[in-house]
Amino acid sequence: MKGSGIVALSAGCIALVASVFALQGQVSAAGERLKTGATEEPKSQVAIANDAEAPYCTPPFKQVLQRVLNACGLVGADARHGCQPADVKTLASISDDDFNALFTPLKDRGAVIMFDDGSEKLDDGGKKVIDDLWVDRRGGRYFFVVARASKTGTPDLNRALSHKRANSVLFEIGDKFKDADLDKQVGMLWLGNEFAQLGPEYCQWNVSRDPKKCAAEAINRSAFVSWVDCQL
């Protein structure tokens, strides 16, 4: 009996010690991995939440965009809001055609809000297009308003008119959506008739009025609006 007891007790102790030893080894190994940060499998990279980045966000596009954002009050605490033609010419440092070409990829994302001759008043069609576009934000970081005027009239008058047209869009959004951060989202450029006039081919874009009544003069009595899906 005594011999059996000794054998059994020894076997039990051996089993216990072996089990505990194995488990302690696992605890130590886990502690070491914890300390060194070593993983059995490489960790997958997790994306960081950000604005959308559409294919049209080419380096030249983003360069112009960034300059405009910096200079026109959207970035930083600058109280100044919006850029006028002289600013844009300087900032963009590109030709009229190249400037317009930058916005070509936004054809399906944006729209051209059309105005009456000499007027900055939005019609119902224009308001609806603006509202729909604003709601269709998706991952857009900035909402751009690029207002123009036709060649009719003096440059000063057209500069002021295009400024008013840009403001009309801004006020429409502000009145409708009461967004406290509007100033940090809407970037306005008013070009008057001095820079980057649109050709009649832009009548084929998403315009707020009947495209059949759109012509070279009419398409420039407008404000191009679009969310810009670029990370800046």
Added chain:
Amino acid sequence: MSGASPRLPAAVALAASLLGLTFAALSSVDYTKHLDRQVHDVHCSYVPGLGAEASADNACRVAMYSPFAALFRDRYWGGVPIALFAVGSFCFFAAFALYLLLAGRTSPRRAPLFFAVVGFTPLLASIVMGTISALRLGHFCKVCVGIYVSSAVLAVAAIALFVLDRRAPPPPARTPRIVPPTGAADRTLIDDEPYGLSAEARQNELRPDGTWLLPLWFAALGLFTITPALLYVSALPSYSSYITSCGKLDKPATPADPLIHIASPGAVQPVTMFVDPLCPTCKAVHQRLVSEGFLDKLDITLVLFPLDNECNWMVERPFHPGSCAVSKAILCSDHRAMQVLEWAYDNQEDILATAKLPAGQASVRAMISARFPGLDACIDSKETKLRLDKVLRFIVNNKLQVTTPQIFIGDTRLCDEDADMGLAYTMRKLAPALEVK
């Protein structure tokens, strides 16, 4: 039957104990591997050592992450796994069964009785754990079932051993010796004991009682049972520096943010929870918060983060199709937001399966309408779309990872690694106001 040897049940008990030890050791090893706060494969098979799986819905992983898998979870990261106690006790039972096997009927009389009594305890523990698995977890972990079966076999063998031992031929009752009258010199007096007994009965007659050994055996069982747990606790690494290393919420919510606020009357701890209603991990963490008794004590700012490219530009494909519609339904539910969220969690698999069918989005909408009529107009409205966009922008502004769930206790992020086994410990550290159940 009366002559059957108790060695057979002792051998069975030994085998059952070794099997139980193997399953308990495997379970402990799986648990211990996770002390590095990473996710590892978990053994889940009726065949010991086979079936290591990485899947999140592995029943053994569900059991391992449950609050019932360990003790003192609020004091030690991950707690002390119950399987460790099983390791120690099965070592003892194996040793005692081996002793009874070797000693046979030369063992003290109390030994089979002791073994029958204590050999039942693993079965009692298994019944409790099995009931919890069935009623609370809804899963039966195969390794756990292995322990349950081993425990049952051990209990049956221990009882059988006791019964067989009791049926051993008893020594005949001593008859009073007849003292021959004086002078009967011609009669030979023969003492018929013990030589008149069978060998078995003689052996039985010579067995020690062993009552004095009972306290020693109980002490040994206790020592075997707690030794692995004590050594485990003494070897645990310190986690205090890790649990606060997963970042802060840069821009906490303000009343201007269009987020959902949910707080029970007893809520004491502000948290911000970024969840996708159709994300299985979100559901699992939610269930853990409920089962740990934390959820009702949380003052929740709920940030919906559907990983569905129908509304979320941050993902290129619908990881959880239908999630945008469900998120909008939650946004539209105001004070019933938690009810809708929990409905989505409860029906997650159905909703996801439905969303993947042709016309899945419409079908998901129909499911929502059937359960929560009256939300359709709100779900379709521009305001809700804008609100969800702003919720997502809140996430962008905080530069969070595109993953769910993310929980911030106050402004400190609960690491993903601490949201399962280490949840109770971490919550106690990050939110001392919460009392762990």
